[in-house]
Amino acid sequence: KQAEEEAKELVSQMWKTVTLHCFEMMSEVTQWGFKMKQTTGRALIPQTRDERLTTMTAYIYKEQNRPEEERFAKPDLAAIIMVRDALKANVTAYQIANTQQKNYGEQCASLIQRLSDYLQASAIDILARNFSMKLSTQLQNWGFEVALKRRKPSKTNDPAPVNGTTTASSANGSTNGSTSTAVSAEGQASADDNDGLLSSLTD
Known part of the structure:
Protein backbone atom coordinates (compact mmCIF):
# COMPACT_ATOMS: atom_id res chain seq x y z
CA LYS A 1 0.00 0.00 0.00
CA GLN A 2 2.82 2.39 0.88
CA ALA A 3 4.56 1.73 -2.44
CA GLU A 4 1.35 2.55 -4.32
CA GLU A 5 0.92 5.86 -2.48
CA GLU A 6 4.55 6.79 -3.11
CA ALA A 7 4.16 5.84 -6.76
CA LYS A 8 1.15 8.17 -7.11
CA GLU A 9 3.13 11.08 -5.68
CA LEU A 10 6.22 10.40 -7.79
CA VAL A 11 4.25 9.98 -11.01
CA SER A 12 2.53 13.31 -10.35
CA GLN A 13 5.94 14.98 -9.96
CA MET A 14 7.22 13.22 -13.09
CA TRP A 15 4.20 14.45 -15.05
CA LYS A 16 4.78 18.07 -13.97
CA THR A 17 8.48 17.89 -14.85
CA VAL A 18 8.00 16.25 -18.24
CA THR A 19 5.06 18.42 -19.36
CA LEU A 20 7.00 21.56 -18.42
CA HIS A 21 10.04 20.32 -20.33
CA CYS A 22 7.93 19.42 -23.39
CA PHE A 23 5.69 22.49 -23.25
CA GLU A 24 6.48 23.59 -26.81
CA MET A 25 6.33 20.06 -28.25
CA MET A 26 3.87 18.19 -26.03
CA SER A 27 3.95 15.04 -28.16
CA GLU A 28 7.45 14.35 -26.81
CA VAL A 29 6.00 13.35 -23.42
CA THR A 30 5.42 9.88 -24.86
CA GLN A 31 9.20 9.35 -24.77
CA TRP A 32 8.94 9.30 -20.96
CA GLY A 33 5.97 6.93 -20.95
CA PHE A 34 3.09 9.39 -20.73
CA LYS A 35 0.09 9.14 -23.04
CA MET A 36 -1.66 11.99 -24.77
CA LYS A 37 -5.31 12.75 -25.33
CA GLN A 38 -5.54 13.32 -29.05
CA THR A 39 -8.57 15.62 -28.92
CA THR A 40 -6.95 18.11 -26.53
CA GLY A 41 -3.24 17.46 -26.97
CA ARG A 42 -2.83 17.17 -23.21
CA ALA A 43 -0.56 14.69 -21.47
CA LEU A 44 -2.51 12.26 -19.30
CA ILE A 45 -1.65 11.33 -15.73
CA PRO A 46 -1.66 7.53 -15.20
CA GLN A 47 -4.62 6.50 -13.04
CA THR A 48 -4.18 2.81 -12.29
CA ARG A 49 -1.40 0.85 -10.64
CA ASP A 50 -0.50 -0.91 -13.89
CA GLU A 51 -0.45 2.39 -15.79
CA ARG A 52 1.82 3.96 -13.18
CA LEU A 53 4.13 0.95 -13.25
CA THR A 54 4.37 1.09 -17.05
CA THR A 55 5.00 4.85 -17.06
CA MET A 56 7.65 4.66 -14.35
CA THR A 57 9.48 1.90 -16.23
CA ALA A 58 9.45 3.92 -19.47
CA TYR A 59 10.55 7.07 -17.62
CA ILE A 60 13.46 5.24 -15.98
CA TYR A 61 14.56 3.77 -19.32
CA LYS A 62 14.45 7.19 -20.98
CA GLU A 63 16.38 8.95 -18.23
CA GLN A 64 19.03 6.25 -17.97
CA ASN A 65 19.69 6.62 -21.69
CA ARG A 66 20.15 10.38 -21.49
CA PRO A 67 23.49 12.00 -20.60
CA GLU A 68 23.66 12.36 -16.83
CA GLU A 69 23.95 16.14 -17.02
CA GLU A 70 20.68 16.32 -19.00
CA ARG A 71 18.61 14.19 -16.65
CA PHE A 72 15.85 15.80 -14.61
CA ALA A 73 16.93 16.71 -11.10
CA LYS A 74 13.46 16.19 -9.65
CA PRO A 75 12.06 13.80 -8.87
CA ASP A 76 15.17 11.85 -7.95
CA LEU A 77 15.74 9.01 -10.42
CA ALA A 78 17.06 6.67 -7.72
CA ALA A 79 13.86 7.19 -5.71
CA ILE A 80 11.75 6.43 -8.77
CA ILE A 81 13.67 3.20 -9.39
CA MET A 82 13.29 2.13 -5.75
CA VAL A 83 9.53 2.74 -5.66
CA ARG A 84 9.05 1.16 -9.10
CA ASP A 85 10.84 -1.99 -7.93
CA ALA A 86 8.77 -2.14 -4.73
CA LEU A 87 5.55 -1.69 -6.70
CA LYS A 88 6.61 -4.36 -9.18
CA ALA A 89 7.37 -6.75 -6.31
CA ASN A 90 3.88 -6.13 -4.88
CA VAL A 91 2.28 -6.92 -8.24
CA THR A 92 4.34 -10.09 -8.60
CA ALA A 93 3.46 -11.23 -5.07
CA TYR A 94 -0.23 -10.62 -5.74
CA GLN A 95 -0.10 -12.58 -8.99
CA ILE A 96 1.65 -15.51 -7.29
CA ALA A 97 -0.86 -15.56 -4.43
CA ASN A 98 -3.76 -15.36 -6.87
CA THR A 99 -2.36 -18.25 -8.92
CA GLN A 100 -1.81 -20.35 -5.80
CA GLN A 101 -5.37 -19.69 -4.66
CA LYS A 102 -6.76 -20.77 -8.03
CA ASN A 103 -4.61 -23.91 -7.99
CA TYR A 104 -5.76 -24.70 -4.44
CA GLY A 105 -9.39 -24.31 -5.48
CA GLU A 106 -8.89 -26.62 -8.45
CA GLN A 107 -7.16 -29.21 -6.24
CA CYS A 108 -9.99 -29.10 -3.71
CA ALA A 109 -12.58 -29.52 -6.45
CA SER A 110 -10.64 -32.50 -7.80
CA LEU A 111 -10.39 -34.11 -4.35
CA ILE A 112 -14.11 -33.59 -3.71
CA GLN A 113 -14.95 -35.20 -7.04
CA ARG A 114 -12.69 -38.17 -6.28
CA LEU A 115 -14.25 -38.57 -2.84
CA SER A 116 -17.71 -38.48 -4.41
CA ASP A 117 -16.66 -41.17 -6.88
CA TYR A 118 -15.29 -43.35 -4.07
CA LEU A 119 -18.50 -42.98 -2.06
CA GLN A 120 -20.61 -43.93 -5.04
CA ALA A 121 -18.41 -46.93 -5.77
CA SER A 122 -18.57 -47.92 -2.11
CA ALA A 123 -22.37 -47.72 -2.06
CA ILE A 124 -22.63 -49.86 -5.18
CA ASP A 125 -20.23 -52.42 -3.70
CA ILE A 126 -22.25 -52.63 -0.47
CA LEU A 127 -25.50 -53.04 -2.40
CA ALA A 128 -23.98 -55.75 -4.58
CA ARG A 129 -22.46 -57.71 -1.69
CA ASN A 130 -25.28 -57.44 0.83
CA SER A 154 -51.66 -39.18 -10.74
CA LYS A 155 -54.49 -36.74 -11.38
CA THR A 156 -56.79 -39.59 -12.40
CA ASN A 157 -58.85 -41.61 -9.96
CA ASP A 158 -56.57 -44.59 -10.37
CA PRO A 159 -54.99 -45.75 -7.13
Whole structure:
Protein backbone atom coordinates (compact mmCIF):
# COMPACT_ATOMS: atom_id res chain seq x y z
CA LYS A 1 0.00 0.00 0.00
CA GLN A 2 2.82 2.39 0.88
CA ALA A 3 4.56 1.73 -2.44
CA GLU A 4 1.35 2.55 -4.32
CA GLU A 5 0.92 5.86 -2.48
CA GLU A 6 4.55 6.79 -3.11
CA ALA A 7 4.16 5.84 -6.76
CA LYS A 8 1.15 8.17 -7.11
CA GLU A 9 3.13 11.08 -5.68
CA LEU A 10 6.22 10.40 -7.79
CA VAL A 11 4.25 9.98 -11.01
CA SER A 12 2.53 13.31 -10.35
CA GLN A 13 5.94 14.98 -9.96
CA MET A 14 7.22 13.22 -13.09
CA TRP A 15 4.20 14.45 -15.05
CA LYS A 16 4.78 18.07 -13.97
CA THR A 17 8.48 17.89 -14.85
CA VAL A 18 8.00 16.25 -18.24
CA THR A 19 5.06 18.42 -19.36
CA LEU A 20 7.00 21.56 -18.42
CA HIS A 21 10.04 20.32 -20.33
CA CYS A 22 7.93 19.42 -23.39
CA PHE A 23 5.69 22.49 -23.25
CA GLU A 24 6.48 23.59 -26.81
CA MET A 25 6.33 20.06 -28.25
CA MET A 26 3.87 18.19 -26.03
CA SER A 27 3.95 15.04 -28.16
CA GLU A 28 7.45 14.35 -26.81
CA VAL A 29 6.00 13.35 -23.42
CA THR A 30 5.42 9.88 -24.86
CA GLN A 31 9.20 9.35 -24.77
CA TRP A 32 8.94 9.30 -20.96
CA GLY A 33 5.97 6.93 -20.95
CA PHE A 34 3.09 9.39 -20.73
CA LYS A 35 0.09 9.14 -23.04
CA MET A 36 -1.66 11.99 -24.77
CA LYS A 37 -5.31 12.75 -25.33
CA GLN A 38 -5.54 13.32 -29.05
CA THR A 39 -8.57 15.62 -28.92
CA THR A 40 -6.95 18.11 -26.53
CA GLY A 41 -3.24 17.46 -26.97
CA ARG A 42 -2.83 17.17 -23.21
CA ALA A 43 -0.56 14.69 -21.47
CA LEU A 44 -2.51 12.26 -19.30
CA ILE A 45 -1.65 11.33 -15.73
CA PRO A 46 -1.66 7.53 -15.20
CA GLN A 47 -4.62 6.50 -13.04
CA THR A 48 -4.18 2.81 -12.29
CA ARG A 49 -1.40 0.85 -10.64
CA ASP A 50 -0.50 -0.91 -13.89
CA GLU A 51 -0.45 2.39 -15.79
CA ARG A 52 1.82 3.96 -13.18
CA LEU A 53 4.13 0.95 -13.25
CA THR A 54 4.37 1.09 -17.05
CA THR A 55 5.00 4.85 -17.06
CA MET A 56 7.65 4.66 -14.35
CA THR A 57 9.48 1.90 -16.23
CA ALA A 58 9.45 3.92 -19.47
CA TYR A 59 10.55 7.07 -17.62
CA ILE A 60 13.46 5.24 -15.98
CA TYR A 61 14.56 3.77 -19.32
CA LYS A 62 14.45 7.19 -20.98
CA GLU A 63 16.38 8.95 -18.23
CA GLN A 64 19.03 6.25 -17.97
CA ASN A 65 19.69 6.62 -21.69
CA ARG A 66 20.15 10.38 -21.49
CA PRO A 67 23.49 12.00 -20.60
CA GLU A 68 23.66 12.36 -16.83
CA GLU A 69 23.95 16.14 -17.02
CA GLU A 70 20.68 16.32 -19.00
CA ARG A 71 18.61 14.19 -16.65
CA PHE A 72 15.85 15.80 -14.61
CA ALA A 73 16.93 16.71 -11.10
CA LYS A 74 13.46 16.19 -9.65
CA PRO A 75 12.06 13.80 -8.87
CA ASP A 76 15.17 11.85 -7.95
CA LEU A 77 15.74 9.01 -10.42
CA ALA A 78 17.06 6.67 -7.72
CA ALA A 79 13.86 7.19 -5.71
CA ILE A 80 11.75 6.43 -8.77
CA ILE A 81 13.67 3.20 -9.39
CA MET A 82 13.29 2.13 -5.75
CA VAL A 83 9.53 2.74 -5.66
CA ARG A 84 9.05 1.16 -9.10
CA ASP A 85 10.84 -1.99 -7.93
CA ALA A 86 8.77 -2.14 -4.73
CA LEU A 87 5.55 -1.69 -6.70
CA LYS A 88 6.61 -4.36 -9.18
CA ALA A 89 7.37 -6.75 -6.31
CA ASN A 90 3.88 -6.13 -4.88
CA VAL A 91 2.28 -6.92 -8.24
CA THR A 92 4.34 -10.09 -8.60
CA ALA A 93 3.46 -11.23 -5.07
CA TYR A 94 -0.23 -10.62 -5.74
CA GLN A 95 -0.10 -12.58 -8.99
CA ILE A 96 1.65 -15.51 -7.29
CA ALA A 97 -0.86 -15.56 -4.43
CA ASN A 98 -3.76 -15.36 -6.87
CA THR A 99 -2.36 -18.25 -8.92
CA GLN A 100 -1.81 -20.35 -5.80
CA GLN A 101 -5.37 -19.69 -4.66
CA LYS A 102 -6.76 -20.77 -8.03
CA ASN A 103 -4.61 -23.91 -7.99
CA TYR A 104 -5.76 -24.70 -4.44
CA GLY A 105 -9.39 -24.31 -5.48
CA GLU A 106 -8.89 -26.62 -8.45
CA GLN A 107 -7.16 -29.21 -6.24
CA CYS A 108 -9.99 -29.10 -3.71
CA ALA A 109 -12.58 -29.52 -6.45
CA SER A 110 -10.64 -32.50 -7.80
CA LEU A 111 -10.39 -34.11 -4.35
CA ILE A 112 -14.11 -33.59 -3.71
CA GLN A 113 -14.95 -35.20 -7.04
CA ARG A 114 -12.69 -38.17 -6.28
CA LEU A 115 -14.25 -38.57 -2.84
CA SER A 116 -17.71 -38.48 -4.41
CA ASP A 117 -16.66 -41.17 -6.88
CA TYR A 118 -15.29 -43.35 -4.07
CA LEU A 119 -18.50 -42.98 -2.06
CA GLN A 120 -20.61 -43.93 -5.04
CA ALA A 121 -18.41 -46.93 -5.77
CA SER A 122 -18.57 -47.92 -2.11
CA ALA A 123 -22.37 -47.72 -2.06
CA ILE A 124 -22.63 -49.86 -5.18
CA ASP A 125 -20.23 -52.42 -3.70
CA ILE A 126 -22.25 -52.63 -0.47
CA LEU A 127 -25.50 -53.04 -2.40
CA ALA A 128 -23.98 -55.75 -4.58
CA ARG A 129 -22.46 -57.71 -1.69
CA ASN A 130 -25.28 -57.44 0.83
CA PHE A 131 -28.55 -56.50 -0.84
CA SER A 132 -28.45 -57.95 -4.37
CA MET A 133 -28.39 -54.40 -5.74
CA LYS A 134 -31.64 -53.50 -3.94
CA LEU A 135 -31.65 -50.26 -2.00
CA SER A 136 -32.22 -50.69 1.71
CA THR A 137 -32.48 -48.45 4.73
CA GLN A 138 -29.85 -50.69 6.29
CA LEU A 139 -27.29 -48.73 4.31
CA GLN A 140 -27.39 -46.43 7.35
CA ASN A 141 -25.20 -49.00 9.06
CA TRP A 142 -22.40 -47.96 6.69
CA GLY A 143 -22.88 -44.25 7.31
CA PHE A 144 -25.22 -43.47 4.42
CA GLU A 145 -28.33 -41.39 5.03
CA VAL A 146 -31.46 -43.03 3.66
CA ALA A 147 -34.79 -41.39 2.84
CA LEU A 148 -37.85 -42.98 1.26
CA LYS A 149 -40.09 -40.66 -0.72
CA ARG A 150 -43.70 -41.08 -1.84
CA ARG A 151 -44.49 -40.49 -5.46
CA LYS A 152 -47.27 -38.01 -6.11
CA PRO A 153 -50.48 -39.78 -7.19
CA SER A 154 -51.66 -39.18 -10.74
CA LYS A 155 -54.49 -36.74 -11.38
CA THR A 156 -56.79 -39.59 -12.40
CA ASN A 157 -58.85 -41.61 -9.96
CA ASP A 158 -56.57 -44.59 -10.37
CA PRO A 159 -54.99 -45.75 -7.13
CA ALA A 160 -51.50 -44.51 -6.49
CA PRO A 161 -48.81 -46.93 -7.70
CA VAL A 162 -47.22 -49.24 -5.20
CA ASN A 163 -43.91 -47.46 -5.40
CA GLY A 164 -45.36 -44.54 -3.65
CA THR A 165 -44.83 -43.64 0.02
CA THR A 166 -42.67 -42.35 2.67
CA THR A 167 -40.14 -39.94 3.78
CA ALA A 168 -37.07 -40.28 5.84
CA SER A 169 -36.40 -43.47 7.67
CA SER A 170 -35.84 -43.72 11.40
CA ALA A 171 -32.50 -44.63 12.91
CA ASN A 172 -33.36 -48.32 13.06
CA GLY A 173 -34.22 -48.37 9.37
CA SER A 174 -38.02 -48.65 9.79
CA THR A 175 -40.28 -46.74 7.37
CA ASN A 176 -43.92 -46.10 6.70
CA GLY A 177 -44.02 -47.81 3.46
CA SER A 178 -42.76 -47.24 0.01
CA THR A 179 -39.91 -47.10 -2.28
CA SER A 180 -38.60 -44.07 -3.92
CA THR A 181 -35.35 -44.25 -2.00
CA ALA A 182 -32.54 -41.76 -1.60
CA VAL A 183 -29.22 -42.57 -0.06
CA SER A 184 -26.34 -40.30 0.85
CA ALA A 185 -23.08 -40.59 2.63
CA GLU A 186 -22.67 -37.80 1.83
CA GLY A 187 -23.26 -39.32 -1.56
CA GLN A 188 -26.85 -40.21 -2.51
CA ALA A 189 -28.71 -42.95 -4.27
CA SER A 190 -32.29 -43.31 -5.42
CA ALA A 191 -34.62 -45.97 -6.77
CA ASP A 192 -38.13 -45.65 -8.08
CA ASP A 193 -39.60 -49.16 -7.91
CA ASN A 194 -40.36 -51.89 -5.41
CA ASP A 195 -37.55 -54.03 -6.69
CA GLY A 196 -35.25 -51.37 -5.28
CA LEU A 197 -33.16 -51.19 -8.43
CA LEU A 198 -30.37 -48.65 -8.19
CA SER A 199 -31.19 -45.85 -10.57
CA SER A 200 -28.59 -43.29 -9.64
CA LEU A 201 -25.84 -42.37 -7.26
CA THR A 202 -24.98 -38.75 -6.91
CA ASP A 203 -22.94 -36.82 -4.45
